[in-house]
Amino acid sequence: MSAIHPQAIDRPNAPTSVSLEVTLGPLTLRNPVLAASGTYGYGREYEGFIDNATIGGFVTKSVTPHARRGNRHPRVAETPSGMLNSIGLENSGIDHFLDHDWPVVRQEPCLVILSIAATSADEYFEMCAKAERAGGVQAIEINLSCPNVKEGGRTFGADPRAVEAILRGCRRETSAYLIAKLTPNADPVAIAAGAEAGGAHAISLINTLLGMGIDVERRRPLLAMGMGGLSGPAVKPVALAMTYRVCRATKLPVIGMGGISHWKDAIEFMLAGATAIQVGTALFGNPRVMQEIIAGMEEYCRRHGIAAIRNLIGTLQGGDVVMEGAKGGASG
């Protein structure tokens, strides 16, 4: 870990040490690099490949109110520079998780963020209450990309009022730092506003984009479930634009993700306004990618005379980007 520079300011001469530390409210991360939910298990699976004492933290695979066996297979497929997945939130349920896994997971030497997913607002509240009772839960990422069973299966994350209500209820049940994870399959600015109104402490985005692939020889979808979530470098420009827009629209810290697989990608998200970033799909091809990103960020700061990476957040140059173009999908 880099030494903390007491008066970290931008300066033209290369600093001898670079601070990669960033803060999310009361939480201090040794660096802005987190492993994304669903790609890092419960933090021990990459043992031998990744030392958790070197990363900013990780988000657990989402836990649900009850155990789930997951979807039919194939559950993953590769597309150009992307991955489609439809795992189906396979997990053993929050009670089993808190009893058996959490006592170990919470001791990992980095920020551990618990991810929860549910099919009704009440279930989200109940899971927050259980996490609070279990103790040691510093932060919860609320996975909003789930169908709301009571509202005809509409995704929670597509309805700003539903998101606001979930956040408000979760805040009542837990003192943990609450991160609302947004789906890109809706207007993220409107959803972020709902999350902020409900009391979210931070926003993370993007979850996967709805996608599909077809095996033309067999005339079947690549995934057994037909459609799934697209991730990987293919989604990065979309994720970056959404992150930028949300950063401009909210006062909350933003955790950006979507296709980050290189330190340059990570710096782009931070210039766009993200306080921290998450790495997901890239881990599968390159389990060392987080270490490479951390090293690349440090080198970048040194090269640009930046003593503390937090000074880089939201410093994109070049004036205002035309927002209508982004909204309307205008092109050249």
Add this chain to the structure above:
Amino acid sequence: MIHPQVTEASAPRAHARIEIGRVTASIDAAPGVGLLAFSSPEIAQSYLPGSFVHLKTGDCSTILRRPFSIARVRGEDIVLLYRIIGGGTEWMRALRPGDEVNAMGPLGCGFSLRMHAGRTLFVGGGLGIAPLLGLAEALLREGYRAPSEALLGVRSANDVFGPTLTEGVEHLEWHLATDDGSSGFAGNVVGLLERRLKELATEGVRPRDLAVYAAGPEPMLESTARVCVPRGIDLQVSMEAHMGCAVGACRACGIVTYRDESRLNGRVCKEGPVFDAAEILWEGVGR
């Protein structure tokens, strides 16, 4: 309530790492079948029969690795047999000696060696035979001397992989099944297995004296289990699945349903790829 499986202490698990190796051989072993050998001293040293490697294939736009069973280890070389089905496998076929191979492995839980079995049968569906070759060699090396036979199912006599197959496992008694009847038993390898089991029964071989190891496509493994498990025959199967991480994090391959309903699905990459067939609820696998 369903819970993650606690891996049995008996399941052998290797210590995995990422290693950049060099191709030592890349040839066509048979029409449509490639053989790739690459030096990877650390992975070779940690190899356990049944373990696999997760390979980077293709250029940087290919973002997922691909899992391959390790067919055998020759000194510091890892040997793979693979079907050329386009994409990453065409890229593999184009590799030439000296080219780099980025491999992660050895991964997963391998076969438990049944040293006391009175007779061993290796049942391979097509290229599924690959991990059984290294297993047969390991049993021999460990001093296993009871009669051992290999049952191989292929589409036609043209699909037999030639000397690359039998090298190092010459001690095996080979039985062939061809779908088109062009050589050996006419039918699939499970039909051949049933016939062999009848023959062995008339020779006085008891089911409980047998150890059967099977690898191949999932329907073939399921059929093999339906033959062996009710008869009380010890059967280990090596499963295949699409994978993401290959270290147990993403659950893309969590498709193996256990008879014990309290256990969460088995991950092919972590609890597997080798499973005790008697523990699997085949109706549930992958559904």
